[in-house]
Structures are given as structure tokens and as C-alpha cells.
Amino acid sequence: MIAEAGLAALWLASGLAALQFLLMIAALRRGADVAGAMRSIAVVQGALTLVAFAMLLIVFARSDMSVALVFENSSAVKPFIYKIAGAWGNHEGSMLMWVTILAVAGGFLAVLGRRTSEHTLLAALGAQAVLALGFYAFLLFASNPFARLFPAPPDGQGLNPLLQDPGLAFHPPTLYLGYVGLSVAFSLAVGALLTGEVDSRLARAMRPWVLGAWILLTLGITAGSYWAYYELGWGGYWFWDPVENASLMPWLAATALLHSINVLAARGALKAWTMMLAVIAFSMSMVGTFLVRSGILTSVHAFAIDPERGTFLLALLGIYVAAAFALFALRGASLKEGAPFELVSRETGLVINNLILSVVLGIVFVGTLYPLFVEAVSGEKLSVGAPYFNAVAGPLALVLAVLVGVGPLIAWRRERRPVFKQLTIPALLGVTGLAITIILWPQMHILPRLGIMIAAYLAGASILPLTGRNPLRAPLATWGMVVAHFGIAVALFGMASNAAFTSERLAIAKPGDVLSVGPWLVALADVTPGAGKNWTAVEAELRATRGDDIVTLHPETRYFSDPPTETSESAIRTFWNGQLYTVIGKEDQSGAWQLRLWWKPFVTLIWAGGALIALGGALALVGRLWRIAWRRRSPETEWRRERYA
């Protein structure tokens, strides 16, 4: 019954979405007064999808094997948390989660969206309903999560052990919230293009959504990178895997949007460009979903090869993107350009930021899709990997990191002061960093060397917006920007340090043997068997010493029974200046074990930087929302605060 209730809720929600769309047409064409009705429908639609999702969680929690999806992706002996996480660790369940977030976001837009004109809001709600409708159809006709099996099998097939990890259980929800949060920006842009009301009010209404989605995407990408780092046991933090790129592309577009939206909010300029970015950002979310969910890629995350689903998703993607761009082509040209600005101005800086981010986005997009395109056209198989992305996007990212230090110092509209004078100290920091690397490590590669130099410069330059005034009186949004930009410097330093200073040791050892890696001496003390709820394991005990530091690590190889798989569980120990990373391999005939050891100086700064970037976004979001609440109370001083935005 529970599965049927979930299915019924989905059907009802899709009916309401259709109704919501029709009401939008009535409102725009005839000026019908349907605002109240549309708001309620959007809320009920969101609630119904939540009900459907809750039903799915219940059948997974109860291990109801008569539901095909549970049978295929769960088993009765699995730990409870992975039974729940199993609900979205598969194709149908994750698509249901996608739609649920989409509809709930629509409901929140209906309740909270009072900052644009009523007309634009209704058009946006209509657009959101059309988006939801397509994905409802996809679920109901091509990916029903509630399909039954008869007779019910006794136990399920289990969840891929690689996915049985707490980090991964909560990784997809975070990313999906980010992906789908961008749908609101998309719908607001479509709504504003329909009504022609592209102005700073719209930008201010859109901004919290973009910020929120961007924060979650940043967190999701950072967490996903750390997951790949410790779970795969290869010592790398980013593999340029298409699934990783699928999350990076919306992030790049959202980052560009986040910056251009400030121009629209503060100065009323870059209208067409910002609308275009809002459309592109959510299109990239859909491209990402298509790549991961259609089975067109084969990677850790992409499971089902099912041409019907792939075609359905591709058709949805094509229709929505084409319709949005057609609307943009029709209405974009008639938008009035906003306030003028001079060549040396904050606006120009943000345009350059946007152009570089767009170029990087284009490079990642081409590199990700080119192999698929070639295979579809000629049948030839090829892969585009890290060398391409690093060589092409890496230098651009470094250029962008240099400009990040300059942009925030320039005034809106026009800048007559000598801005570069302020950058003396940061520039000296950078030169010092460069000099130190040249003296101490003359053999270092060029990219890590530049990375260290630019990180040192940017660490200084990023905090300049807080100097020269009382930092405690600076708006929270400024603090957010400073923290996020400082986070870029931190992450960049971590990446450069990891690339330049990592020591690796790959060798065999018998119990009692000692291996050295970087400053560490690692002794293999013992190898013992172990067991968990649904796995058995071989566990090594390593004793690592460095001066007075003595630590014990326990890397494992785990053997899962359903489905039969082995996974390697690395053991990692974090110190203030880096991580010791250990992996155990196989035993040879003589009783010696393969060990792979890394010492990675300052590698943790990569994720610390990512967390800082997200924190900066969160500060800015709190600052903006605070200001909205404040403005409701005293609207007459609005212009003063906006000037400092």
C-alpha cells in the first residue's frame, strides 16, 4: 500500500503542475487573478512530492523486497543508515529526490517570492511547473520508483559497497539541492523574460537562491573530492572524471552568475548577460543530471544503461534549453541596457571574471562531451583526462586567481584612484613566495610554483577590502566575499603543495619491516583478519614515527558478499602540516604485503579552502537575508545600504 500511496501522490502532483502551468497562461494572457490559487497549488505540489519521497524512504527502511527498486539496491543485512541512503543511491530514487527538491523549491518560491512583481512571480511559478512536469513524466513513464515485483523475493541484491560510506550517503542530496536550487534562478529568468521585467528587483529576488544553490554545490564538490580521495585509495583528490565534471560545470556557471547578478542588483546593468547565465546555470545542472543518470557515461556513479531513459532525459534537456534560449533570443535583444560604466570599473572587472569563468566552463564542457560525441559519430573510443584539463584550464584558473585580488578594490561605475598601489604588500608576498620556492626547490614544476606564488599574493590581496575602514562595520556580504576569496588562496596553496611536495612509497613489507616516506618511518606491525556487519576484512597495523610523533594506522581491504566486491579502505592521519595516507594491497607467496604510502604536506588545505569558500557564501547569504528583514522595517534607507553591496 505504501508504494501505491507514493505513486498516487506523484500522479496528483503532476496533475497540479499541469494546472499550475495553465493558470500561468491564463494570468499572462487574460490577466486572470489567480495569484492565490497558483501559490497554494505550488505549495501542495511540493508537499505531495515530499509525501512520495517519504513513502520511498519507508519501503527502504522496512526492506520491502516486493518493491523492485528495494530488491535491486538493498539487502536486509545492511546497516540501517545505508538502507535509508539506498533510497537515493540508485537511478529511480535519485530522480524522485531531484523532482521532490524541484517541487519543494517551487513551493518555497511561491511563499517567499514577494520581491519581484506579482506578474513575474506567476510566470516563474509557471516555468517551474513546466520543469517539474517533464520530470514527473520521466518518473512515471520511464523510471517508476514504486514498481512492484511478484512474487516478492526473500532478500535483495545489495548496494554497491563503494557507496556504503557515510560521506557518500549525504553527498548526492547536497549536490541535488544545489543543482535544483538553480532551477529557481532559471524559472525567475524565464518569468522575467516573459514579462520583460528584468531589473535590479529581479536580481535581488534571485540572489538568495543562487547563493544558496552555489553554497551547496561548493560543499557538495568539496565533500565529493574528499570522498574520492579517501575511498578510492589512489591518493588523488580530483580525477576529471565526467561525473565530477558534471558537478563542476553548474558550479562554474553559478559562480559566474553569482558575480554578474551583483552588477544587476547594484547597478541595473548586464541584464541580458545575467539572464543568459541563469539559463545556462540550470541547463548545466540538467546536463549534469543527464550525464550521470542516462547511463551514457560509465563511472562510479552512473549505473543504468537504458537507452529509453537516456533518450527521454536528452529530449527533456533539449526542449527546456531550446525553449529558454528561444525565449532569450526573442526577448533578450529588446531589454534596455542599464546604467553605463567606464572601462576601469567594478563592472568591467566582473565582466572579465564572467568571461574567464565562461571560457573555463566551455573547456570543461567540450572536454567532457567530446569523447561521447566522437564515439557517437565515428565509433572511435577515446578518453580526455587530466592532462587536457590541467593544461588548458589550469593557466586560466591561475589568471583568474590573480584578478580575484584586484576586482574587489575597484569602485562601481568608474575608478580614478590608483588601485594598484594598494596591491604592493600582496605583490611582495607573492614575490617572496616565488623567491623561496626558487631557492629551496629549484626543480619544482612551473604550475605548482606559480600556484604558491599566487596563493601567497591572493591571501594578502583578498583581505584588502576590509582594510582602511573599521572591519566590524563592514557589511556581512563584504566579509563573505573576503572569506570566499581567501578560501581560494588556501585551496590553491593546498593544491600546489600537494603537487610539489607529495612523497610516495610503493613497496612490499613483512611484519616487522620498516619503510620510509617523506619524514616518516612506517613499520608494518601486524596483519590481522577483521569483520563487520556485511563484510570481512584484512587489516594491517602500521606504526608511523616522525621525531616524537608516533601514530598507529589501520588500512584494510574489505570483502563484501552482496554484491561480491572488494574495497580498499585507506587509513589517513591528519597533522597540522599534512596527511599520512596508507593503503594495503595484496599478499605475495612469501607472506609479504604490498603497501602504498604517501606523505602529503598541506593537502588538507584543499578542502579547508573549499569549506571557506562555502562559508563565505553562507556569510553573504545571511547578510543579504538580514538586510531584507531589516529593509522591511525601514525601507527609506534602502539606497544607502545598496550602495555598499
Place this chain on the structure above:
Amino acid sequence: MKPKNQRLVLVAGAVAALFAAVLLAMWGLRNQVSYFYTPADIAAGKAHDGEAMRLGGMVAQGSIRHLPDGVTIRFILTDGKSQTPVVFRGIAPDLFREGSGAVAEGRLQQGTFVADTILAKHDERYMPPELGNLSAEHKAGKTLER
């Protein structure tokens, strides 16, 4: 700037960025793409020494040899028609064994394939995408790379 010029400059900037992205991507793709070959392709001389590539096939029965350092293996990948010797230094993936499929990433050096990474058939249900066409036992059901 006048609003009209401003729009012109913006559009020009966007077009220039688009061109830059495409040109950079094409330049990168020409130098950095790695092709997928089978041992038969290599026997036919399609692959060049030193070029980054992926090589896919089945690990020949009885071909895995462990070198004395304990972490280097030599084995032979075959597609039924031709054979290519492979050398790999590292921890082989969990389900890398004789008689099952594997994809090696690396370069050819004088007839031997020097692998940086090995991707193996992961379990009964998951396997590297390129092996789909090579093994008859594999149903195109579910795949998992690496």
C-alpha cells in the same frame, strides 16, 4: 561608455570568449586525447610509441608474473587475435585476475605497454565500458569504471 557601445563591447567580449574557449579546447584535444586500442590495433601498427592511450583486453591465462620487488607485475592482454605484453608498477585493482577483462592506461615502449593505471572488471555486474564489446559473458546491464 555609452550604453550602445557598452552592449557592443559586451557582445564582442562574449564572442571572443567563445572563440577562445573553442580554440583552447581544440588545441588541448589535439595534444591530450588518449585513444582506446586493442592488442589487434597495436599489432596492426595503429599506435605509436610514447602516445598516451588505453589498452583493453582479457588477461591471458597463466601470464601474470610478479617481479622480485613485489609491486611490479608483467602480464599479457589479449583480444583473441593478438597479444600485448604489459608491465605495471602499483597495486592492481581488487578484481584483476587471469581470464578476466582489464583496461590499462599508459604508453607503449618498444612493444611493451607500460601502464600507469589498471581498471579491472569490478565484479559480476560492473565492468569498464570498453570491455562491453570484448566479452561475450558480459550483459550490457550495469557498468562501473575502475
